[in-house]
Amino acid sequence: xxxxxxxxxxxxxxxxxxxxxxxxxxxxxxxxxxxxxxxxxxxxxxxxxxxxxxxxxxxxxxxxxxxxxxxxxxxxxxxxxxxxxxxxxxxxxxxxxxxxxxxxxxxxxxx
Amino acid sequence: xxxxxxxxxxxxxxxxxxxxxxxxxxxxxxxxxxxxxxxxxxxxxxxxxxxxxxxxxxxxxxxxxxxxxxxxxxxxxxxxxxxxxxxxxxxxxxxxxxxxxxxxxxxxxxx
Numbered sequence: 001x002x003x004x005x006x007x008x009x010x011x012x013x014x015x016x017x018x019x020x021x022x023x024x025x026x027x028x029x030x031x032x033x034x035x036x037x038x039x040x041x042x043x044x045x046x047x048x049x050x051x052x053x054x055x056x057x058x059x060x061x062x063x064x065x066x067x068x069x070x071x072x073x074x075x076x077x078x079x080x081x082x083x084x085x086x087x088x089x090x091x092x093x094x095x096x097x098x099x100x101x102x103x104x105x106x107x108x109x110x111x
Numbered sequence: 112x113x114x115x116x117x118x119x120x121x122x123x124x125x126x127x128x129x130x131x132x133x134x135x136x137x138x139x140x141x142x143x144x145x146x147x148x149x150x151x152x153x154x155x156x157x158x159x160x161x162x163x164x165x166x167x168x169x170x171x172x173x174x175x176x177x178x179x180x181x182x183x184x185x186x187x188x189x190x191x192x193x194x195x196x197x198x199x200x201x202x203x204x205x206x207x208x209x210x211x212x213x214x215x216x217x218x219x220x221x222x
Contacts (some may be wrong), residue, residue: 041200041216046213048168102153
């Protein structure tokens with residue numbers, strides 16, 4: 001069964017304090033690993049797709065990396081507006097595009 | 112920028128009533144999905160829809176649920192005989208290939 005586990009559940013950082021979020025996964029053939037940002041009461045907002053081990057993607061202060069068992073979302077010099085819940089999801093090959101989500105990491109960045 | 116639109120944003124219904132949640136996917140997308148998120152829990156897959164038929168559904172998506180694409184733009188989720196445990200955020204998503212884009216959700220409250 002495909003599974004996604006994210007850690008930590010919650011993370012509090014000072015503005016400018018870099019850190020990483022972890023996403024461990026087991027999947028029967030990875031088609032893609034996805035990172036989303038979710039603000040309270042809103043829908044997930046697409047950030048990145050990673051397809052194969054060794055791949056990296058960057059967007060502003062965020063950088064996502066992928067290995068065969070996990071993905072990291074690195075946040076460099078975060079700002080308060082980066083506060084949100086970050087969701088990781090996997091899509092397995094041979095299915096219909098279904099995403100299996102982790103429970104998310106809630107990030108709070110204090111000024 | 113194209114986006115997925117959901118209506119209503121909030122729906123309150125009596126237990127046992129039927130509700131229809133509506134979505135307008137991004138216009139050139141081919142794959143459509145419904146997910147739900149119970150407060151404080153993971154985003155869960157309900158159903159995927161392609162080429163005017165259900166391509167995959169989860170165990171949650173039982174006979175109480177149905178989906179329809181009544182015209183070229185709308186995609187609906189019908190929940191018959193709602194139960195208290197159906198209270199959740201319901202998200203519609205659409206994709207052209209692998210990346211799914213989500214709407215802002217409908218908060219369904221069953222009383």
